[in-house]
Amino acid sequence: MSQTRREFLAFLSAVPLASLGDRPDSADGLPGTMVVNGERLRRHLEGLSLFGRQADGTFASGVSRVGYSDADVAGRSYAMDLMRQAGIEPRVDAAGNILARRPGTDDSLAPLLFGSHIDSVPNGGNFDGDLGSLAAIEVIQTLRERNMTTRRPLEIVVWANEEGFAFGNGLCGSRAAAGQLVEGELDHVWNGGKKADAIRRIGGHPDRISEARRTPGSFACYLELHIEQGGTLDRAGIPIGVVEGIVSIDRYEVTIRGMANHAGTTPMPDRRDALIAASHVAIAVNEIVTSEPGRQVGTVGQLVVVPNAPNVIPGLVRHTIELRDLSADKIRRLADLVRSRARDIATRTKTTIEITHSSHHEGAMATPEIQAIIEKAAAAVSLPSQRMPSGAGHDAQMMATLGPMGMIFVPSVGGISHSPQELSRWEDCTRGAEVLLRSVLLLSR
Numbered sequence: 001m002s003q004t005r006r007e008f009l010a011f012l013s014a015v016p017l018a019s020l021g022d023r024p025d026s027a028d029g030l031p032g033t034m035v036v037n038g039e040r041l042r043r044h045l046e047g048l049s050l051f052g053r054q055a056d057g058t059f060a061s062g063v064s065r066v067g068y069s070d071a072d073v074a075g076r077s078y079a080m081d082l083m084r085q086a087g088i089e090p091r092v093d094a095a096g097n098i099l100a101r102r103p104g105t106d107d108s109l110a111p112l113l114f115g116s117h118i119d120s121v122p123n124g125g126n127f128d129g130d131l132g133s134l135a136a137i138e139v140i141q142t143l144r145e146r147n148m149t150t151r152r153p154l155e156i157v158v159w160a161n162e163e164g165f166a167f168g169n170g171l172c173g174s175r176a177a178a179g180q181l182v183e184g185e186l187d188h189v190w191n192g193g194k195k196a197d198a199i200r201r202i203g204g205h206p207d208r209i210s211e212a213r214r215t216p217g218s219f220a221c222y223l224e225l226h227i228e229q230g231g232t233l234d235r236a237g238i239p240i241g242v243v244e245g246i247v248s249i250d251r252y253e254v255t256i257r258g259m260a261n262h263a264g265t266t267p268m269p270d271r272r273d274a275l276i277a278a279s280h281v282a283i284a285v286n287e288i289v290t291s292e293p294g295r296q297v298g299t300v301g302q303l304v305v306v307p308n309a310p311n312v313i314p315g316l317v318r319h320t321i322e323l324r325d326l327s328a329d330k331i332r333r334l335a336d337l338v339r340s341r342a343r344d345i346a347t348r349t350k351t352t353i354e355i356t357h358s359s360h361h362e363g364a365m366a367t368p369e370i371q372a373i374i375e376k377a378a379a380a381v382s383l384p385s386q387r388m389p390s391g392a393g394h395d396a397q398m399m400a401t402l403g404p405m406g407m408i409f410v411p412s413v414g415g416i417s418h419s420p421q422e423l424s425r426w427e428d429c430t431r432g433a434e435v436l437l438r439s440v441l442l443l444s445r
């Protein structure tokens with residue numbers, strides 16, 4: 001008997017939430033104290049951090065485990081071994097996503113899907129994605145040890161290339177599942193290789209990529225535990241964040257053409273310096289984004305100078321612009337303002353500036369009923385929680401196009417992420433895994 005989204009949400013609204021959190025023993029037979037194994041989760045996070053660590057590094061050195069790299073292949077194999085130790089058998093889908101299923105007492109129901117990613121940005125941290133992926137395995141391991149079987153089947157997932165440093169567009173595995181790969185994406189070339197071959201490297205089948213598609217209703221709901229990557233929870237001293245919505249993200253490729261010339265013999269007024277133009281564009285992005293109230297952000301994060309020689313005036317600069325906000329309309333409007341400023345800058349610097357829209361990730365609101373469940377799950381183990389937006393993008397925003405979605409945050413110390421200094425306290429990681437477990441139990445009844 002499969003349930004439609006409406007039936008599932010109606011069921012959620014009827015779930016006796018008071019069974020969790022108002023008294024020590026929840027209806028699931030779990031005590032009001034933590035039951036996940038925080039020590040084991042820590043060991044697994046430390047174990048995963050070895051794959052992509054620099055040669056003479058330590059845990060504090062962070063990790064470079066870019067999607068489809070050797071380190072990613074090794075980290076994925078480590079994660080799959082942990083799944084097997086937890087009694088579930090992983091498979092790799094056509095897009096390279098790792099999936100593993102645990103049967104429920106009523107296997108005819110759509111599974112509860114939960115997980116995250118383990119690829120990183122270059123010189124990234126050891127918690128972004130890793131926590132949600134390994135905590136999902138910890139949930140399965142804990143249920144097994146406690147001899148608990150949920151009514152609904154459970155399916156955990158490690159998404160492929162969430163960060164998108166490889167091939168310049170993120171949420172790759174979850175976009176394939178949501179049917180949102182762009183035309184010709186598998187033929188894109190990066191770092192001397194084709195995307196289709198990169199997907200093969202991690203065990204996917206690009207020629208059968210459509211098999212990775214998930215249809216609405218193929219899962220009851222999607223849950224993701226993740227570090228906040230900002231400083232809200234850490235500053236507030238609150239251990240659990242309940243995500244209300246995930247930002248829309250627009251990315252642009254900018255190509256600025258001037259004229260390479262001799263740095264010694266070319267008088268300043270005669271120069272067509274592409275890097276000067278790019279510098280004005282970067283400042284314009286910052287000025288435009290900060291010119292109005294709100295949580296919008298804008299970043300010029302990647303820049304290449306050609307020929308990049310000390311004694312040559314830069315003739316060509318390529319750089320990115322990334323704009324984010326919960327409102328897709330707002331970042332479209334801000335991009336239009338950037339474009340018009342770029343036209344003035346091109347005139348003033350005697351350069352040409354081409355701005356190409358390279359990717360859009362639609363934001364997503366989390367399902368209110370699931371937000372309520374997460375709050376109750378936190379209360380079941382006496383953890384305060386607070387609702388908040390996500391300034392980072394996540395695979396969850398792709399899953400939200402297919403079904404109900406919820407995200408659980410834990411604090412990032414100092415709000416630092418995408419850096420070796422990214423850090424979440426072990427006790428917060430354990431708390432996040434516990435709330436994930438409680439939420440899974442409530443949602444898979």
Ligand code: HGY
Nearest residue numbers: 162163170391392393
């Ligand atoms: O870029 C992001 O927001 C995410 O960490 N991939």
Ligand code: MN
Nearest residue numbers: 128129162226
């Ligand atoms: Mn992430």
Ligand code: MN
Nearest residue numbers: 121128163418
């Ligand atoms: Mn990230």
